[in-house]
Amino acid sequence: MKLNPISLFRTMTRMRAFDEACLEGVQTFEIHGELHTGIGQEAIGVALAQSLTPNDAVVSTHRNHFHALAKGVPPRALMAEIFEKETGLCRGRGGHMHPFDPEHHFSATGIVGASLPVALGYAYKFKMMGLPHIAVGICGDGATNHGTFHECLNMAAAWSLPLVCLVENNEYAISVRFRDVTATPTIAERASAYGITGRRVDGTDVEAVTLAFAETARHTRKGGGPSLLEATCYRFRGHYEGDHDNYRERAEKQRMRVEMDPILRYRRELLEHGAATEAELDAIGAKAREEMTAMLADVRADAMPDPAGAMDYVFAEVM
Amino acid sequence: MKLNPISLFRTMTRMRAFDEACLEGVQTFEIHGELHTGIGQEAIGVALAQSLTPNDAVVSTHRNHFHALAKGVPPRALMAEIFEKETGLCRGRGGHMHPFDPEHHFSATGIVGASLPVALGYAYKFKMMGLPHIAVGICGDGATNHGTFHECLNMAAAWSLPLVCLVENNEYAISVRFRDVTATPTIAERASAYGITGRRVDGTDVEAVTLAFAETARHTRKGGGPSLLEATCYRFRGHYEGDHDNYRERAEKQRMRVEMDPILRYRRELLEHGAATEAELDAIGAKAREEMTAMLADVRADAMPDPAGAMDYVFAEVM
Amino acid sequence: MTVRKINASQAVAESLMQEMARDESVVLLGEDVGRSGGVFGSSRDLLERFGPMRVRDTPISEMSFTGMGVGMAMAGLRPVVEIMFVDFMGVCLEQIYNAMAKIPYMSGGRVKMPMVIKTAGGNIGSAAQHSQCLWGTFAHLPGMHVVAPASVRDHKGLMAAAIRSDNPVVFIEHKGLLLKKAKDFLTGSEVPEDAFVTPIGKAEVARKGNDITLVTLSAGVEYAMEAAAEVAAEGIDAEVIDLRSIVPLDTETVAASAARTGRLLVVDEDYLSFGLSAEVVVRVLEKLGPTALRQIRRHAVPDVPIPAALSLEEALVPGPASIARVLREMAAAS
Amino acid sequence: MTVRKINASQAVAESLMQEMARDESVVLLGEDVGRSGGVFGSSRDLLERFGPMRVRDTPISEMSFTGMGVGMAMAGLRPVVEIMFVDFMGVCLEQIYNAMAKIPYMSGGRVKMPMVIKTAGGNIGSAAQHSQCLWGTFAHLPGMHVVAPASVRDHKGLMAAAIRSDNPVVFIEHKGLLLKKAKDFLTGSEVPEDAFVTPIGKAEVARKGNDITLVTLSAGVEYAMEAAAEVAAEGIDAEVIDLRSIVPLDTETVAASAARTGRLLVVDEDYLSFGLSAEVVVRVLEKLGPTALRQIRRHAVPDVPIPAALSLEEALVPGPASIARVLREMAAAS
């Protein structure tokens, strides 16, 4: 796989700018409820974007924005959905935790542990139809201790379904430390319980995680059965906006924000290797922020859903 | 551990005679609903009986009679419960799938996958109180593909709780073959996903399974954390009485009933080693059947619960 | 069209067979649906005919294979997911009500959910964890249709409707009906051989009558027909309405009858409180006015887990005898 | 006894603290109950005080840690199991209704189940999977008490009652009340410092009135008090009844009021159908006679998943304005 460093950098930067634009809506209460940003976890989103085909399916979690963008969900409609506008992906009914884009085979769920089963359904269909697509089920470290992790990997392996289980291990499930509630030091090693390969990669090293995901996806796409990829990372903000986040040491957070920022890391690397100049990278950042700021302005101008339609869409039209 | 062969043989024989007595109630419709016998799986029951202390806890499944007997639940009250009599362990409210004996720290559930969580609660209490007891959660091969298997072993291992997970692998979950729906050839090997030791033993070899369970229990009792023991076996009758059981080849069933009958096997062994004579073993068998036949007659004479009490026991008396 | 007498489990299996033949996207999955043909035989012969990708025996992983059904439906298939007994819904309700039932709405109508949950309920002496009906539980949670057939004919026609529906449908069979012989059905067991659809949401008047409106469904209809026949000899003329589905609830048909009789009896094999029986009563009052009924009675399982002993179960679960008793009491009271 | 103004999350935390101090067998477990003190702060400071064996942060394994609670209760402890949001009950309902709720009965009274499920419900703009109340769902399934406090005082007293009860109790807090400031409670926020118990099963008349009986609970009480105050100025005198618990349901208090006013309004933040609202109406009619009420109204979430957009949520969920509107309509109608 040939990587385009500038493109990797740009995609990460756009993702972060997207979430930063959303954050503005939290300040103003335009976004109420608990927004979960992916800031700090951009490299994993990029890894997805690099390897998926339009026909692959992705089922994500409460922390889904970057996965949606990676899958090709239109950012404008996604942001409008996060702001719960009638123009949103789901006409403001779903909200930030529940974006559904059937065209791009993307969906998410706000229930931990509920993403893998749905991904399994896509994988089953691909296998049944003999299609060369894969289904990616994404979950956090916390979700891997949910029973569905076991059930889904078992079924996928027993029936050799094209499921890639991508775990974003940011070491915390809200305040609960992974190591305090998990019997093994890594998630990848649990793959052996399903006779599949599990792999762990630094999810803040954009090239490493991109290559690892690409290999994993290729293996599964080629009929190798399901696979498990654990990408380590760190969540930069509270679990949700409004989270007091006093369960993580300030020192830890500060250190991690420097050491594990995928954008900063990659920036340093690109500069070191002379792959880009400061000015070029700054321009990419500025352009991304500009794009998202403009998008935000647009979205803000959109209408909220009309209360008269509150009861629409519960059931499909009768045949 | 010093084994008493005659006692092992007798306990198995009594267990089988117990279930055979119950079978008579099925013919006559005294027992309606779907009775699950353990016939063929006696050796595992004996293994339990040999190693548990009165204060240990056992949480069993739909196929629970032998585990109850092993834990010291009074056979008379158990049989009366299976016949749903007012004299039953649970006054006829529970029935054969739901015997509860708080005095002997025994309970069961008719829901697959629901036994381990409850056992975990006992294990937690033992650890919290610093008691030297263990909790044994029993499940079938089918139940190990349920999410609770993963969740419970993970928690037990993460917190080092005294839980023994005993799996009776009889190769089938009703009609579904273990190998068709399971990603690994054995269950024991899945222990590595929890950093604990898993062991597989021939559950129709009464001495082997007794020793294996004893070692497993000792390890956990001594503070070694949870453990997993897979005991292989074969269910001799249909999943429940009334099951057409046409999903298992007749030839397979016939062969297994010979090769994997723990009582026959042990009988041959005892005779070969001159540990007992045919006459002695026959007498043990006859005595067990006599005992259970008499018990059955007693139970049959017991009253059914009075309909007037149908609403009792939903709630505890108000404080 | 050829019509034969068959039993309810055959009717379901036949409907599945025909719908699967008709539409390649229909897939059946669940425990023991394949090699065994279903613990009640309601998926017999399907594995042989359609193979293991379309008739899938699953491990005991209800939460995940229910969610797998959700994913299949989103991917364009029409999954029928069997949860063997309705009592087990506690292990997979999450995917049923938070995903299957809500995704059409949450997606702003962009995603259809043509999925059927096929399950068996009812009391046949199987104690607290293998009895129950629980249609009230599903019905309280918005976004799914809830169907419970009574007649053999409806087992076939409503299953076809459920499969063809673009809405999620919970299809609750009754174990007692599945085990009943064709010849023993009071509501008849003549079923056309060809595929047909019974529309979801329309109640059926199983017996016309003028004195008391008796509303029920599933096995309750058989019990009610027996009771109604019994009290008819005594001059009590009950109208028996088979709801067929709880969501949608055909208030129209019930209210029209109750307006005539002035007396409403709801017979429900599910738990009494916070369920079907109160809802039917209040829907009728909302339609006819708060003082429109002279008599209101509910006859249901009185908020107690189902006991193992038959002597106790019979004391708690509505049956022909207890229904006849209630009808007599109502007739005597005015 | 010292009385201070505190908010609802403090009241719950204080009650837990006092009950845990009083009885060593009380154990709290759930996600984020320990190091974080609860996502709403309702278990703050408990980990520091009682240590990790009695205040246990769990992995996201609700089915199993709920079952662990069942085992703990059988082993003689008094577990309080937190399911963070009531919406997640679909992953663990099995252990709640098939084990916790039924074991006392299934054991013929031999096993007690002193267990509390502590969870948060209610609509505060969190969309379909993080809103909902679902008390109707629990209440339909027999064997558990279902409590939903409104006043700050009751948050403390009912939690103490739930913990001391030998029966399983589902304790549903309302996210909106947990986030509300002490000074903003219309029902007051004065709470005694010492431990006390509010009996489960007795409704409270939050506001006396003669024209309309308004029955509600949880945050609905605050909304109703606001609405009642508003329409009082227009000469409409509503009696507001805070049910406090759904199981047991205090029909006595409701019926006594409705007998006086002849007009019954049930305000329910849970889904409309097959839930609390119809049950209250029918219980009253069963007590007072089928034609005892001049007016019957239900105001609840009209069987639709909760939408994300506030503009839509507000159109669906009962609030002070919509309640006032219904009260006016009722007053105008007769």
Ligand SMILES: Cc1ncc(C[n+]2csc(CCOP(=O)(O)OP(=O)(O)O)c2C)c(N)n1
């Ligand atoms: C079944 C369920 N339990 C609990 C929650 C509440 N909750 C939302 S996110 C979360 C933590 C998830 O942790 P992890 O899987 O590691 O994902 P992360 O937030 O770290 O990305 C919890 C407990 C939920 N949504 N669903």
Ligand SMILES: Cc1ncc(C[n+]2csc(CCOP(=O)(O)OP(=O)(O)O)c2C)c(N)n1
């Ligand atoms: C959650 C749940 N799903 C399905 C069932 C129905 N059922 C009862 S026993 C059983 C098979 C269990 O297989 P296994 O665990 O291997 O135990 P065995 O019967 O072989 O002893 C099934 C599917 C159930 N009781 N609970």
Ligand SMILES: [Mg+2]
């Ligand atoms: Mg995490």
Ligand SMILES: [Mg+2]
């Ligand atoms: Mg088995």
